[in-house]
Amino acid sequence: MVAPGNHKGYPYQRGNMINEHMQTVFKYPDSMTEVATHYCPGCTHGVIHRLIAQVIDELGIREKTIGVAPVGCSVFIYNYFDIDFAEAAHGRAPAMATGIKRSLPDRVVFTYQGDGDLAAIGTAEIMHAAARGENITVIFVNNAIYGMTGGQMAPTTLPGMKTTSSPRGRDVELQGFPIKMSEILAQMSGATYIVRRSVHDPGNINRTKKAIRNAFNVQLNQAGFAMVEILSSCPTNWGVTPADALKFVKEQMIPYYPLGDYKVADAVKNFITP
Amino acid sequence: MKELWKGNEAIAEAAIRAGVESYFGYPITPQTELLEYFSRRMPELGRAFVQAESEVAAINMVYGAASAGARAMSSSSSPGISLMQEGLSYIAGSEVPVVLVDIMRGGPGLGNIAPSQGDYFQLTKGGGHGDYRPIVLAPASVQEAADLTYGAFDLAEKYRHIVIIAADGNIGQMMEPIELPPPRKIEKRDRGWELTGAAGRPRRIITSIYLQPEVLHKFNVHLQEKQREIEKNEVRFAEFLMDDAEYAVVAFGSSARASQTAVKWARAKGIRVGLFRPISLYPFPYERIAQIAQRVKAMLVVEMSSGQMIEDVQLGVLGRVPIKFYGVMGGLVPFPDEVLPEIERLVR
Numbered sequence: 001m002v003a004p005g006n007h008k009g010y011p012y013q014r015g016n017m018i019n020e021h022m023q024t025v026f027k028y029p030d031s032m033t034e035v036a037t038h039y040c041p042g043c044t045h046g047v048i049h050r051l052i053a054q055v056i057d058e059l060g061i062r063e064k065t066i067g068v069a070p071v072g073c074s075v076f077i078y079n080y081f082d083i084d085f086a087e088a089a090h091g092r093a094p095a096m097a098t099g100i101k102r103s104l105p106d107r108v109v110f111t112y113q114g115d116g117d118l119a120a121i122g123t124a125e126i127m128h129a130a131a132r133g134e135n136i137t138v139i140f141v142n143n144a145i146y147g148m149t150g151g152q153m154a155p156t157t158l159p160g161m162k163t164t165s166s167p168r169g170r171d172v173e174l175q176g177f178p179i180k181m182s183e184i185l186a187q188m189s190g191a192t193y194i195v196r197r198s199v200h201d202p203g204n205i206n207r208t209k210k211a212i213r214n215a216f217n218v219q220l221n222q223a224g225f226a227m228v229e230i231l232s233s234c235p236t237n238w239g240v241t242p243a244d245a246l247k248f249v250k251e252q253m254i255p256y257y258p259l260g261d262y263k264v265a266d267a268v269k270n271f272i273t274p
Numbered sequence: 275m276k277e278l279w280k281g282n283e284a285i286a287e288a289a290i291r292a293g294v295e296s297y298f299g300y301p302i303t304p305q306t307e308l309l310e311y312f313s314r315r316m317p318e319l320g321r322a323f324v325q326a327e328s329e330v331a332a333i334n335m336v337y338g339a340a341s342a343g344a345r346a347m348s349s350s351s352s353p354g355i356s357l358m359q360e361g362l363s364y365i366a367g368s369e370v371p372v373v374l375v376d377i378m379r380g381g382p383g384l385g386n387i388a389p390s391q392g393d394y395f396q397l398t399k400g401g402g403h404g405d406y407r408p409i410v411l412a413p414a415s416v417q418e419a420a421d422l423t424y425g426a427f428d429l430a431e432k433y434r435h436i437v438i439i440a441a442d443g444n445i446g447q448m449m450e451p452i453e454l455p456p457p458r459k460i461e462k463r464d465r466g467w468e469l470t471g472a473a474g475r476p477r478r479i480i481t482s483i484y485l486q487p488e489v490l491h492k493f494n495v496h497l498q499e500k501q502r503e504i505e506k507n508e509v510r511f512a513e514f515l516m517d518d519a520e521y522a523v524v525a526f527g528s529s530a531r532a533s534q535t536a537v538k539w540a541r542a543k544g545i546r547v548g549l550f551r552p553i554s555l556y557p558f559p560y561e562r563i564a565q566i567a568q569r570v571k572a573m574l575v576v577e578m579s580s581g582q583m584i585e586d587v588q589l590g591v592l593g594r595v596p597i598k599f600y601g602v603m604g605g606l607v608p609f610p611d612e613v614l615p616e617i618e619r620l621v622r
Contacts, residue, residue: 063473066342069481078479084469086341087481089364092334095326099338099346100469102322103296107342107471125334128327 029053031062033082042235042242044199045073048141049080051199051209052112055216056083065108066100068093072114073147091122094129097136108219110137115156116146119179123155126185130225133190137215138227140181143234144253151237155179158256163237178256182229186262192224193272194263198231200249204259214272223268231257276451281416281441282307284452285375288420289347290315292427293460294373296322296339296346298332300354303387304443305377308349329354333361333374340370341480343468345427345460349375351443352393353384355401362436363402366497367482369467371430374408375423375439377446380605388605389443391527394582397440398556405494407501408436409508410555412526416450422553424455433504434467440555442578444528444607510553511562515541519548521620522566524587525576526552529608533576536613547617555583563590572596572620576608 028034031053039045056062062083069077071090078085088096093111101109118126118140129136145163146152152165156178160169170178186194193215197208208230215226231253233245240248264272279287286308289297297316299309309325316323322339326332332348339346350358355376365372378393380386397410409429413419419441426437464470469478484490514534516522525533530551540547550566552559563586567573572595575584581599591597600616602608 064471066469066471068338075483078481082472082477084472084477085479085481086338086469087368087479087483088337089334089360092330092337092361095331095334096338096341098324098331099296099298099322099335099340099344100342101338102324102335103339103342103344103346104470124327125331128331132324 029057031056031082033080035079037080038076039073040236042233042245043073044232045141047199047205048139048208048230048232049077051205051212052139053081054209055213058213059216059220061108061216061220064106065110066104068097068100068109068111070111070113070117072117074112074114074141075148077112091117091120092125093117094122094125094134094136094138098129098132098134101134101136108137108216110139110216112139113141114147115140115142115144115154119155119181126181127188130185130188130191130227133192133224135219135222135224137219138225139212140227140229141232142181142229142257143232144178145234145237147234147237158252180257182227182262185227188225190225191227191263192265192268193218193226195261196229196231196257196259198249198254198259200231200233200246210273217271218268221268221271224265276453278449279416279420279452279454280307280449281419281446282377283311284416284420284454285349285423285439285441285446286311286315287454288423289373290319291455291457292424293345293458294321294347294427295344295460296336297348298324298326298335298339299348300326300329300332300350302329302351302354304379304389304446305349305351305375307446308375308377329357330360333358333365336372337361337365337368337370340365340372341368341469343463343465343470347373347375349377351377351379352381352390355393355396359396359402362408363404363406364482365436366402366406366408367404368480369434370480371427371434373423373426373430373437373439375441378440378442380603386605387443389528389578389607390603390605391442391529391578392582392603393440394555394577394579397438398558406497407556408438409433409504409557410438410440411510412440412553412555413445414527414530414551416445416448417452419445420452420454429508433500435500435504440527442527505557508554509557509559509562511559512551512553514549514551516548516550516566519546520571521545521547521617522550522570522573523547523576523613523617524550524552524563524573524583526555526583529576529578532608532610533613535610536617539610539614540617545617545621552583558586558590560586560590563587564592567591567594570595572598574598574600574616574620576613576616577601578607579603
């Protein structure tokens, strides 16, 4: 049913457009605030935020979830979620989440971190949270660049990729190799659910949502450390259009960062959806 | 009844009796007994304990726990405190109550593991980036270390601020007969700011970021008003034979212990000298120092550093009387027979 005046062809929940012939198939998640985000056009942070909010709604955990925000583009993530949130220092979100979770073990605690935050300055904190099997959920958004500071080389920047601090392209002889965090963290005995997903097209967005749901379910079942790495686009700092940025994720990032399940421990198999 | 307690363990037990709910730390000499003591006692009591991967992580775990409303603390020694300064700045900027114990050792750099008071600047002047000063309390005995720690949590919560127990390595390592305060039970409480999940109330955010300069300015004005309140209410000091003193020795912690003996010896020689011992290093007792400056002829500052607190003494005295300095560094401790000749030189 197409609502009057809705040329895009999908019904809104809002206003008086709902009648008995219409059913809601898409709405603003309750766990989100109705605030326009500050993200650049074509950035996939917004999509990932929505997936997390939908999962929180569906699991019915809004009132007991505490988020920990990173430093980077998503520093203001707490403006967009209608849940309690703490803002960590750069890279320290897993330590802060540890402090919260250990003090309030019956709450759901998640961190949201970019690749500079998690894979450079916060390497020690994420490694040891995983090693301890800290019962938290980590959403790791990897767009291969420092976005907020204006496009510098990240620990995840691909070989040859030009950034404002690798203007001739990342030279692995001088600047080393990008870090594959999911592969590394999968080696940790305390980590029980480590997967890499992408949000470059609808099918992958749906798979990402399922993985986020799994990662929260791992925590709800007290089954250890769970992380979903999500390949994300940064049209502004990559200097390409939003469409080309998604193409870059698919054609350049995925070959270096293959999607897949890097660790699904036996302990979590019963309450996750493959 | 008094029991013999080692300083580090007495501090840990006093914190437990004050109701600390979450402890996070990292081994470093000479404070490691604190970590060890908590590792044993906290799980017994069903409270949180984590040995972190670094002091950086430890203070951020404390930041998280305090944000979640828990009575939270960490402990370390000088190089570890340097690492914690980032977290302390965020904690000050987020206004969550935190207690930290610094069992000071020799520096700079790796220095050594012997007692020192060389952290005075980094503890009392802010330490991390931005405008804030933690409340810093310096015990001069194991009993006082336990008592100050016991009261530190209430103080931190009163101002939603950092309280640091600044004890030199002597205080942490020595054993003295003490009486421990009674255990307290901390009831679950909601003070309107802690993160517990937005159940039946609007969401809460704990953050230290204010992008707009006007907004950050306003927040800083608020923080400074709080600092003035602390300066008004929380000054603590002790005096020994100061009533009729013509000369004053100013010292804190172990330096004050050695100085007190030297003062007694000087009195026996007929020198009218007393000891002024700041207990709160921030807020510093400037007013009292100024009053003393009006009635003594000269002062001697004794420190286990090159002279850090002396700058605050000078600010209080404002040139009214001469101030001499005796300091030892490198992990050395001043002895009374070293301080006595310095007192005698004041008189000459």
